[in-house]
Amino acid sequence: MSVIYVLITISIIVALVFLYAFVKAVKQGQFDDTYTPSVRMLFEDETKKAETNPKTENQ
Template sequence: MSVMFVLIILSLIFATGFLAAFIWAVRNGQYSDQYTPSVRILFDQQTKRRGDANGNGDI
């Protein structure tokens, strides 16, 4: 049963790693803008260059 001591301490250290990751993410500004990335991700990485520049949507 004494392995429990080791396991619990290990799991806590492991979890602290996630807490550190969270703190890093907040410090990195990932929580300051929570909307723009949701739009940004929908754009294609590399848009094909179009031969003619004829695109005015359908306004």
């Protein structure tokens, strides 16, 4: 039974280490996407294509 307490303690410690690493990475901007916003303007939206193309609406 004491092995369960040891495993639960170790798993909580490991989970806290991963949570700390995740929070630190987010604060440092590790997950910021700097490439997509600059390229997004090059692609047309699908809704704009459907609205501006009258041929697809009449058929």
